[in-house]
Structure formats: structure tokens, C-alpha cells
Amino acid sequence: xxxxxxxxxxxxxxxxxxxxxxxxxxxxxxxxxxxxxxxxxxxxxxxxxxxxxxxxxxxxxxxxxxxxxxxxxxxxxxxxxxxxxxxxxxxxxxxxxxxxxxxxxxxxxxxxxxxxxxxxxxxxxxxxxxxxxxxxxxxxxxxxxxxxxxxxxxxxxxxxxxxxxxxxxxxxxxxxxxxxxxxxxxxxxxxxxxxxxxxxxxxxxxxxxxxxxxxxxxxxxxxxxxxxxxxxxxxxxxxxxxxxxxxxxxxxxxxxxxxxxxxxxxxxxxxxxxxxxxxxxxxxxxxxxxxxxxxxxxxxxxxxxxxxxxxxxxxxxx
Amino acid sequence: xxxxxxxxxxxxxxxxxxxxxxxxxxxxxxxxxxxxxxxxxxxxxxxxxxxxxxxxxxxxxxxxxxxxxxxxxxxxxxxxxxxxxxxxxxxxxxxxxxxxxxxxxxxxxxxxxxxxxxxxxxxxxxxxxxxxxxxxxxxxxxxxxxxxxxxxxxxxxxxxxxxxxxxxxx
Numbered sequence: 001x002x003x004x005x006x007x008x009x010x011x012x013x014x015x016x017x018x019x020x021x022x023x024x025x026x027x028x029x030x031x032x033x034x035x036x037x038x039x040x041x042x043x044x045x046x047x048x049x050x051x052x053x054x055x056x057x058x059x060x061x062x063x064x065x066x067x068x069x070x071x072x073x074x075x076x077x078x079x080x081x082x083x084x085x086x087x088x089x090x091x092x093x094x095x096x097x098x099x100x101x102x103x104x105x106x107x108x109x110x111x112x113x114x115x116x117x118x119x120x121x122x123x124x125x126x127x128x129x130x131x132x133x134x135x136x137x138x139x140x141x142x143x144x145x146x147x148x149x150x151x152x153x154x155x156x157x158x159x160x161x162x163x164x165x166x167x168x169x170x171x172x173x174x175x176x177x178x179x180x181x182x183x184x185x186x187x188x189x190x191x192x193x194x195x196x197x198x199x200x201x202x203x204x205x206x207x208x209x210x211x212x213x214x215x216x217x218x219x220x221x222x223x224x225x226x227x228x229x230x231x232x233x234x235x236x237x238x239x240x241x242x243x244x245x246x247x248x249x250x251x252x253x254x255x256x257x258x259x260x261x262x263x264x265x266x267x268x269x270x271x272x273x274x275x276x277x278x279x280x281x282x283x284x285x286x287x288x289x290x291x292x293x294x295x296x297x298x299x300x301x302x303x304x305x306x307x308x309x310x311x312x313x314x315x316x317x318x
Numbered sequence: 319x320x321x322x323x324x325x326x327x328x329x330x331x332x333x334x335x336x337x338x339x340x341x342x343x344x345x346x347x348x349x350x351x352x353x354x355x356x357x358x359x360x361x362x363x364x365x366x367x368x369x370x371x372x373x374x375x376x377x378x379x380x381x382x383x384x385x386x387x388x389x390x391x392x393x394x395x396x397x398x399x400x401x402x403x404x405x406x407x408x409x410x411x412x413x414x415x416x417x418x419x420x421x422x423x424x425x426x427x428x429x430x431x432x433x434x435x436x437x438x439x440x441x442x443x444x445x446x447x448x449x450x451x452x453x454x455x456x457x458x459x460x461x462x463x464x465x466x467x468x469x470x471x472x473x474x475x476x477x478x479x480x481x482x483x484x485x486x487x488x
Contacts, residue, residue: 010368014402017376021398024383024391025440037390044384051332056340063344127339130385131393132350132430132453133437133444138339164387174387179443200447201349260349 038165045138046167052127052138118229119269120154121146126170135178135200137161139265142169150227152268158233158256159183159223160265171267175259176234177201185234186224190214193224196235196253203238203252211249215240221253229270324370326475327362331378334358335385350456353426355382357461359397360425361472363404364411375401389440392433400429422465426458 007015028037123139141147143166151163153173161181165172176183177198185196185206192215194208206221219237223230235253334354342351359378363371379394386393403425411421431454437444447453 010372010402010405013369013372014398017372017398018395021376021379021391021395024394025389028390029440040390041384044381048336048385051336052340055333055336059337059341063341066345125343128343129387130335130338130355130382131353131388131433132457133388133433133442133447134386136387172387179446180441200444201449201453203448260346 042165042167045165045170045172049126049138049167049170056126120266121269123147123153123171123265123267125263125265133200135161135175135181135198136164137173137175137265139171139173139267140169141267142167142171144168146269147171147267148269148271150271152223152228152232152270153265154232154268155257155265157258158235159228160257160259162227163267173265176255176257177204177259183223183228183234184225185221187213187215187237188220188222189216190219194221194249196221203254204235206235206237206251206253208249209247211247213249215249215251220256229268323366323476327366327374328377330362330472330475331355331358331374331381335378335381339385347460348452348456350452350460352460352464353430353457354461354464356397356400356426356429357422357464357468358472359401360404360422360461361465361469362476363401364408364469365473365476368405371401371405372398375399388433388437388442392436392440392442395436396429396433399432400425403428418469419462419465422469423458423462426461427454430454430457 024037027035031037121141123141123145125137126140127138128134129136137160139147139153147163147166149163149166153160153162159176161173161175161178163171164174174181175198176196177200179198179200181198183196184193186193187208190213192208192210192213194206194213197205197207199205206215208215215237217237217240220233221235221237223232223234233256235255238252238254240251334357338351338354342354345351355378359375362374366374375397376394379397380391382393382397383390407421411417434444434447434450434454438446444450
């Protein structure tokens with residue numbers, strides 16, 4: 001007959017620790033991102049950040065060596081690809097310049113003010129998630145620099161993710177490839193809207209509700225979501241869409257931002273509240289979660305002004 | 319002596335977590351990195367007394383939980399299980415040294431697979447990840463390779479020449 005006394009002591013400790021772990025999981029899930037778990041995470045991140053700075057500096061030569069070693073093999077093909085990209089960008093630049101002139105003329109004709117650029121805060125990626133399953137990056141700017149919760153983060157390619165946790169000196173960014181992230185997007189070419197969902201790694205899933213929508217390979221998907229400024233490039237359609245039993249059109253899309261090798265990023269000083277009530281005439285009614293213009297609040301030293309710039313989003317909707 | 323071992327083990331776990339989030343963010347062959355904290359748990363659980371090894375697994379998992387986005391306690395549960403598994407088999411492994419590499423590979427695969435299943439149960443959608451197999455197999459492979467350095471290092475740090483008659487002798 002089984003008795004508790006039959007269990008040896010290490011097994012008893014093991015069972016006790018399992019129960020404690022499950023209790024912690026339950027407690028953390030019930031708090032849903034706030035409470036003791038969140039406080040402990042912020043505290044741990046604050047304590048851990050100086051160590052990460054030291055370790056990152058100390059191991060930089062080693063990392064540089066291995067990086068340059070891996071770059072050596074792809075140097076020739078990268079060079080060729082970049083030349084093609086430069087030629088393409090020069091062509092686009094010429095087209096954009098002529099379009100800007102035309103837009104200015106039309107705006108003047110209609111009496112519409114041009115869209116204002118968004119303030120942004122430059123930051124460097126300090127660390128990545130501690131496991132392969134973590135779709136997060138830790139950046140070296142925090143609340144003291146003007147970074148706030150839910151702010152979008154971009155690189156030179158497009159949207160990377162949004163800020164999900166902030167301490168005074170660092171912030172944690174959840175990448176758009178996280179399976180829990182869903183983003184409303186618009187196909188830039190046709191204006192059709194859909195939902196883009198992360199799958200941890202690799203291409204994301206795009207679902208369009210209009211089953212007759214025309215989706216072609218290479219179509220650019222831009223944000224059409226209240227949480228992000230409209231018109232930020234998110235992904236490019238990877239393959240032609242197929243209809244899923246008549247309810248939606250489903251395909252895959254590759255993120256345009258370089259998610260695997262992010263180094264420097266920009267945090268856009270934009271919150272969901274601004275998107276919601278951006279049309280109000282009285283700006284004083286805006287919530288005070290973010291200092292106007294991304295300027296720092298009291299006591300935040302001299303760093304923030306030097307890193308806060310104005311970003312005009314290419315292709316952002318008026 | 320016990321305090322010195324405790325402090326050195328704790329420092330090494332924290333350093334492993336720091337290396338994992340910084341250096342291995344840049345050194346990622348085939349877009350994957352070793353599960354260094356787990357490897358440290360395996361390496362030290364081979365030598366520590368049973369209860370200390372289990373507490374090490376729990377503590378290291380808790381540190382990883384605090385630095386990740388997963389629910390608090392999830393990695394703690396996985397690492398505690400890994401430590402218990404090592405405790406159960408460590409003496410059999412010592413008998414045949416050539417089994418250590420495959421053993422580390424197996425424990426890492428099992429731990430990451432356990433995390434994937436538990437993560438999905440607790441709403442992390444880990445199993446929905448299209449690169450799941452790669453995220454389990456490559457870190458396990460790297461852990462097996464790094465075991466050649468980390469395991470002797472752990473033995474050296476603990477000054478361990480274990481003298482136990484049973485796997486659960488304290």
C-alpha cells in the first residue's frame with residue numbers, strides 16, 4: 001500500500017517545488033501582467049541591467065570576432081544585394097520627390113495641413129530574451145528618456161514591435177513575431193484590410209476577410225491599427241493568398257524589419273490614446289502618459305533631448 | 319565551505335543568464351543559441367547534494383522567469399524537473415563517460431519540449447511556433463558541444479570528487 005512515507009526525501013522536495021512553481025504560475029496568470037510578478041520582473045531587470053552592460057562590453061571582442069567570421073561568407077552576395085538595393089532606392093527617391101511636390105500642391109489646393117512627423121527616441125538593443133521562445137528585446141532607454149508603455153518600435157525597415165514593460169533606464173519590447181501579437185494591417189496597393197499574426201519565427205500569417213481581395217507576392221502591408229501610427233511598413237506578402245472555406249483569405253508575409261539582427265531602433269512617441277482622440281481640437285485633453293514632444297520629465301538628465309528626433313514615416317497616411 | 323559553493327554556484331547561474339542575453343544574442347549560428355542556464359543546472363546538479371541540486375534548478379528557473387516574458391514559475395518548474403532527472407540518472411551516467419554528451423542533449427530536448435507544452439497550456443502559444451523543432455534541437459545540440467567545457471568547469475568549481483553510495487545520498 002502506498003504511504004507518504006514511501007517517498008524519499010529528494011522526491012518530496014521535488015514535489016514541493018513543483019507545487020510551488022504551479023502556485024507561482026497561477027498567481028502570475030491571475031495578476032495578468034500586473035501585481036507581484038510584474039514588480040519582481042521590473043526589479044530584476046533593473047538589477048540585471050548593469051551586469052548586462054558589463055558582460056556585453058567584456059564579451060564584445062568575442063562576439064565581434066564570430067560575427068565577422070560569419071559575415072565573411074556572405075560578404076560578396078551582400079555587396080551585390082546592397083548595390084541592387086541602392087539602385088532601387090535611388091529610383092524610389094526620385095519618384096518620392098516628384099510625388100511630394102504633387103502632394104504639396106494638392107494640399108495647398110485643398111487647404112489641408114500636412115501630417116506632422118512623430119517624435120522618436122533612438123535606442124540600442126541591450127539584450128535579447130533569455131530563451132529561444134522569448135520574442136523580446138531589451139533596449140537601453142526607459143521611462144526617464146520618455147519611453148512609455150505600448151509605444152511602437154521601428155528600425156530602418158519597418159515595425160519591430162511595441163513596448164510592454166518600462167523601468168527607469170530600460171524598456172522591454174515584444175516583437176511582432178510573438179504568437180500572441182495580432183496587428184490590423186492594410187495592403188498598401190489595394191487598401192484591403194486584414195489581420196497579421198506572429199508565429200514565433202519565420203513568416204507571419206495574414207488573414208483578409210474579403211475573400212475576393214487580390215493579393216500578390218510582394219504586396220506591402222502597413223499598419224491600420226489604433227495602437228500604431230497608420231502607414232508603418234510591417235511585412236511583405238510572401239505567397240499568393242488562398243481562400244479558407246469561404247470565410248477568409250489566408251496567406252503568409254515576411255516582416256520587413258530585420259528582426260533577427262536588430263541593433264539600433266527608434267521608439268515612436270505615440271500612444272493608443274493619441275490615436276483615439278487625436279482628432280480633438282484641444283490638445284490639453286490628451287493624457288499625460290507621455291511628455292509632449294517626447295521631452296523628458298523632471299530629473300532625467302541630458303540624454304533624452306539628444307536622442308529625441310522627429311521621424312516622418314515614409315508612406316504614413318495623412 | 320558550503321557557503322562558498324553556494325555563492326559560486328549562484329554567481330555562475332547569474333553570469334550564464336547575462337551571457338545568454340548579451341553575447342549569445344550576437345553569436346547565433348543558424349539563428350539559435352545554447353540554453354546556457356539549463357546547461358549550468360545540469361552541470362552542477364551532477365555534483366551537488368540532491369536537495370541543493372533541486373533548489374538550484376528552481377532558483378535558476380526563477381531567475382530565467384524574471385528575465386523572460388513567460389508566466390512566473392514556468393521555467394522554475396522545467397529546470398526543477400531537469401535537475402531531478404539528472405539526480406536520478408547521474409550515477410549511471412558516471413559509469414559510462416561517453417554517455418554524458420547524449421545525456422545533456424536528451425535532458426535539454428526534454429526540458430525545452432516540456433516548456434513548449436506547458437507554455438501552450440498556460441497561454442503562451444509556444445507550440446504554435448513554426449520554428450519549434452529548430453528551437454528545441456539546435457540549443458540542445460549546442461549544449462551538448464558546450465558540455466565538454468561547462469561540465470569539467472562545474473566539477474572544478476565545486477572541487478567535486480563525489481563520494482556517494484546512492485544517487486540520493488545527501
